[in-house]
Amino acid sequence: MGAPKKLLILYYNFPPVKVPGAVRIHHFYKAALPWFDAIHVLATSNRRFFLQDSSLETGCQNIHEVPAWDLRRLTIRKTNENAPFVSSSLKERPLMRLLRQLVDSFPLNILIGDGGLIYILTGYLKARRLIKQEGITHVFSTFRPYSDHIIGYLLKGRFPEVYWIADFRDLHVDPVRKNTLCPPFQRWCNRQILRRTDLVTTVSEGLKREIQKLAPRVRVLRNGIGELSEEDQRPVKKFARFTISYTGALYTGKSDPGPLLEVIHNLLEDETLPASQTDLCYAGPTWLIWDTFIKKYGLDKITNNLGYLSRAEALAIQEKSHINLLLTWSTGNLKGVLTGKLFEYLAADTPILALINGPSDPELAGILSRCDRGAAFSSQSPGQKEQMRSFILEAFGQWKEELEDTPKKQPDYLKPYTWQVMMEQFIKELP
Template sequence: MKNNKVLIITYYWPPAGGPGVQRWLKFVKYLPDFGVQPIVYIPENPTYPIVDQKLVSEVCDKAIIIKHRIFEPYQLASFLSKNKTQKMNSGIIPNQKKQSFLDKTFLWVRGNLFIPDARVFWVKPSVSFLEKYILENDIDTIITSGPPHSLHLIGLELKQKLNLKWFADFRDPWTTIGYHKSLRLSSFAAKKHKALEHQVLNAADTVIVTSKTTKTEFQAITNKPISVITNGYDTEQIEKQTLDVKFSLAHIGSFLSERNPKMLWEVLLELLEEIPSFKLNLEIKLIGAVSQEVLETISQFGLNEYLNNLGYVSHAEAIAHQRKSQVLLLIEINSEDTKSIIPGKLFEYMVSNRPIIAIGPEDSDFAEIITNTNTGVFFDYSEKMKLKRVILDFYDQFLEGRLQSNGVGLQNYSRKNLTKELVQLLNKI
């Protein structure tokens, strides 16, 4: 960066809630500490599936925020079904066997008419607006963050028009992301996604990803430099929490249909039947958007009386629950395509001093992080008996008042240290 300015193009920004906003909110917070002036470009009138007004106060006062209007099809679709539109906008896709005609129609339209996603109409007006802004303000470095991956198309066009350094940041993969196969794509649409992905990966100066598996996947598509910068944790100013009185197992974040861990529900039911005191102490806490299929499965296993479904809470409240729950649950879809996913909440979990039970596909990237930091135990979907033994061990420690996590090497994942890595990367080119 010749003038220490960087233009960051992102869709999710306060008052947006949920995990998508955290990565660049925190990078922007610390960039000025390393002599970098962040300029953040966001939509003026977005349709955010989750809103958290408390996050507005966390925006760095040294950041320059610029906005431009966006047309979003979700705004129109909400007139047909606000509930279905909001769920799809949040990434919650109904179980394929239970999809209504309207569900299937929405998915087909989303996957085949809006490529790569429903924010594609922001590309052309953004390029026109930003081309002028970049020239007038002498900016030579831009970063695009996706999903939505249409924002990378903004970077692609600006790169073609101007002499810029372009960093394409992928918080999640593109064509291998878990929900991609659920979009009822035609062969034409699938090829179009692949072609755009290839074009972006080969035009960016540097690609940034959040996991080693995504890096490996992308290396098969491009020879451009690819750097792994994970998500992380921040030094949240939250009062010390009193631990839950009950043996609470808390899942914080979106609980999608495909993440439904029947193995876990089976284990809990068996422990309820085998250990009398377990009935008095068990609490299942779900915080965030939860799919109907997950709730129905919990009911089928007779666990409703132990369920505390709190819905969406602010980020500050979510952090508080992470620190007072007895055990934290991290669940990922059992699929080859999700091995690369490292949920952003993992890093906040890791510094909560509470043990993590993580369930995901074998050889998941986040399994290595949990193991290396000694912050919990990972299970693949075949390890039911191991899961049962660990929950029972955690329960015994709970009864004895000694249940906690003792993490090591956590400083590597602090937001400030990760921002330092980002700045070093920006200065390389």
């Protein structure tokens, strides 16, 4: 029997905070439990002020909180919609965009960005004591925020024998979002920090190619699918009307449902798709942006806008729908923007229509093909609207023929994308 392995997770928004990144860490924590003798977590006490999601509870008894007097804590509003992010409409104002770029860029991202200097210093001191007292052997930090990587960087300098894994759910310097100022300087800062890592993980091959320019050793650890429980495998009662759903946020200039909505508009116009039997369902924080698209294509009468729901409610919509819409983007230089939504959709056992704003993405198309769960359509591919039309009509035909509810299943071709399988492979690579 080998020496005990003890893990310290550094994550400002540790679950059950209701943010997209917490879903990945929820699954990571659960899948890592069998492989470590103990798991400790360092997070901020600010998480108590943020909107919570009970479906993300981990049951972790070793959460160590430290204060963070950062910009988010100072501006958070105590309302029923108290989510730890700025509203989508405010984000797109020019002055706010500049402020966000400043806060995302070195050095302000470690001074007043999520976490901030107080969180970094108190977090480092707390983590240093944990390493000494608990015999921590591995540290896992995850971006965003960058402050968790700074704590990991300081710990690796103090304890070079500890194995440090730095995780990136997104790129810090995103060439599509243009989210930072002076990108060359930001990349230089990343190189100086990540040179201390033992391993960097990220969610796709596309992001891996970008991060390999900054770090010595990078591997893919996808967002993945959780194992189905007996309750999860119960028969699912689908919506009575033929329903196409999108659950999640829309990102201005990147997420573009327009081509699909145009196809749906045309199908309704020529009555190939009866309006009386069709629903468009949206659930997410950017309902105002969604409404703008809906009005542009005249689809108000078939649209059901549910707003910001709990994760459990959103997952139920995905299961009950007949097509789940996935919106992503790519450029000639950046592909593989595989959000956690993809793996939620795979688990829902519902056909996926992936619409890529940009060139085709072989990585996304390959996953959908291998899992037999749908198809990817590129905004730059000729004939994509005709192909989407055929995809929708095929699903509509299947809906008309469905006579009874069927249980969810997790076939063998989904197993490589489950957290249990991915974690087993991941652990084998660690010392």
